[in-house]
Amino acid sequence: MQTLLARLEKGGIGPKAMRKVVQDLAYAAVEAHDRIDAHQQEQISSWKARAGIGRRPARAERATRSKRKPPLHEKVGRDRWFKKPCPRCHAAKDKECINDDKIGGGSLRQTLHDERLQSAPPLLWAEPVGGPEE
Ligand SMILES: [Zn+2]
Structure with missing residues (x-):
């Protein structure tokens, strides 16, 4: 998990690759949930927000609505x-x-x-x- 965080912080990766790393990070965080401190948790949350993980893309939402x-x-x-x-x-x-x-x-x-x-x-x-x- 530290490796993933370090990789994100170093920057220089495209948005798609970043999303992938953040996703891996999110999974790792779930597995290691009792070993994560508050600061790490904060970092992970902010990366997730930046990558748009955890909220549904607007496009998918619209599609669901029109199909209802x-x-x-x-x-x-x-x-x-x-x-x-x-x-x-x-x-x-x-x-x-x-x-x-x-x-x-x-x-x-x-x-x-x-x-x-x-x-x-x-x-x-x-x-x-x-x-x-x-
Ligand atoms: Zn009634």
Whole structure:
């Protein structure tokens, strides 16, 4: 591990090679976790930050987001589930769900509970959101 740190500190290696060394260093640090002092730990953390290890690259994050499944509340037409009370928070029909899990601010949820959305008639799920207003 000292060798790896020394190599990083000497500099003169490209970003790709540096990343590799930092990665090795991170693994070595995990193995030697009880023999590392605070100063070494600090060095390792700062090298990891410099090499961008430990945080997900923005590009990968975006890809994950675009691949995600649309949430239920986007799939189920709003007017459908409003006709039923919520099985979870017992919000009455035509009422928004109660914000019991503190998603967003306010006392009412911005989206309804999945339980309520799932209680919508399955046949209607295939309908596009924002269909004709009734
Ligand atoms: Zn609810």
